[in-house]
Amino acid sequence: MGLSETFRKRSPLVWALWFSLLAHAVLLTLHFQPELKALKDQIPSLQVMLVNSKTRSAPEKADALAQANLDRGGNTDEKRQMKSPLPSLQQMQPSMPAAAQATLPSATTAASPHAAELVREKQRVAQLEQEAQALLTQLKASQSVTSLSTPPLTQPKTAPKQQMDKHVPVQSQPTTAAMQEMAKLEALIAKQQEAYEMRPKRQFVGARTREYRFANYVEQWRQQIEKVGNLNYPQTAKTQKLYGKLQMTVSIKANGSIENIRIHQSSGHRLLDESARRIVQLAAPFPVFPADIRQDTDVLSITRTWTFTRDDQLSTE
Numbered sequence: 030m031g032l033s034e035t036f037r038k039r040s041p042l043v044w045a046l047w048f049s050l051l052a053h054a055v056l057l058t059l060h061f062q063p064e065l066k067a068l069k070d071q072i073p074s075l076q077v078m079l080v081n082s083k084t085r086s087a088p089e090k091a092d093a094l095a096q097a098n099l100d101r102g103g104n105t106d107e108k109r110q111m112k113s114p115l116p117s118l119q120q121m122q123p124s125m126p127a128a129a130q131a132t133l134p135s136a137t138t139a140a141s142p143h144a145a146e147l148v149r150e151k152q153r154v155a156q157l158e159q160e161a162q163a164l165l166t167q168l169k170a171s172q173s174v175t176s177l178s179t180p181p182l183t184q185p186k187t188a189p190k191q192q193m194d195k196h197v198p199v200q201s202q203p204t205t206a207a208m209q210e211m212a213k214l215e216a217l218i219a220k221q222q223e224a225y226e227m228r229p230k231r232q233f234v235g236a237r238t239r240e241y242r243f244a245n246y247v248e249q250w251r252q253q254i255e256k257v258g259n260l261n262y263p264q265t266a267k268t269q270k271l272y273g274k275l276q277m278t279v280s281i282k283a284n285g286s287i288e289n290i291r292i293h294q295s296s297g298h299r300l301l302d303e304s305a306r307r308i309v310q311l312a313a314p315f316p317v318f319p320a321d322i323r324q325d326t327d328v329l330s331i332t333r334t335w336t337f338t339r340d341d342q343l344s345t346e
Contacts, residue, residue, distance in 0.1 A: 153228075229327035231280075242321045247331055250281075250315055251345050257312040258343035263304040271298050272337045277305055280330040283323050285314040296337070305335050308343070 234243050266272070273296035280288040290306050318326065333345040 230325055231328045231330060232322075232326045233330045233332070235332050242319070243329075246316070246319065246322060246329070250331060251333070253312050253315065254308065254345055255343055258305075258308040261308060261311055262341055262343060263300060265300055266298075266304065266337060267341050269300075270339075271301060272339050273297055273301055274334055274336050275302055275305060276332065276334050277309075278330050278332040279309055280328050281315055283318045283327055285317045287313050287315075288328055293332075296335075301337050304337075 232243070234247055263271075274294075275292060275296035276294035277290065277292045279290055282288050287309065290309055292302055292305070295302055296305075317323075318329070322329065336344045336346065338344065
């Protein structure tokens with residue numbers, strides 16, 4: 030009887046131990062994990078990039094970290110960043126002369142199609158200079174070969190006349206061929222140099238132009254475009270309730286005429302794209318370049334975002 034009473038007294042403790050073990054076993058099988066995706070979305074990203082230009086003033090709100098301050102710049106009004114690989118050492122070795130650099134546009138890099146146009150223009154200049162340098166090298170080599178292969182013209186006085194007559198044609202043949210080759214090379218060099226000098230000097234202007242001489246002209250151009258565009262707003266767009274944005278570059282010659290019109294980003298509606306082209310043609314000719322622009326610019330390319338609004342109005346930014 031003593032053992033049974035002892036068992037009955039201790040049985041609640043035993044049951045409590047068993048229950049505790051069972052509860053711990055259940056808890057050990059459960060795994061709690063925070064929502065990493067939600068936390069990841071809330072963590073701000075940090076972007077580091079390299080820029081190939083800099084400004085004295087730092088931006089109030091930086092979009093990325095870089096090795097130098099860069100506030101504004103580019104030739105488009107949209108918030109973009111140019112992404113391109115660093116040039117190889119072989120591409121960096123050919124250097125351009127100061128005269129060629131002075132004729133190139135001074136616009137900074139921006140992720141837009143006419144920035145690629147600027148790169149292509151630089152490549153064309155570099156190619157012309159390389160070809161001219163190669164022709165000059167070939168010309169010098171031809172002159173050296175001719176001077177080495179031509180024997181002295183002086184002959185002993187006692188030599189027979191037959192021997193002198195025999196050697197004259199042999200000497201004149203390589204000299205004549207070399208002179209013809211040099212004449213061809215000189216003509217090619219002159220042609221390349223003429224093509225280089227005849228290239229128009231271009232300037233590319235984006236939405237954030239700070240230089241006064243360009244900003245004043247571009248503002249006059251914008252006012253003229255919007256005035257003509259709102260007076261000639263496409264009636265079909267009003268009827269069909271079409272609206273949208275497009276990015277377009279208008280290249281203007283020094284006399285105010287249009288060189289070309291290029292749409293980089295379509296509005297998605299062919300009617301709006303063609304209407305933008307037509308508005309530019311109706312607004313032309315534009316003012317003649319002032320003297321401070323004409324001194325170093327033959328063609329001014331203006332890039333703007335054209336907006337056909339829901340209120341049937343045209344605006345350029």
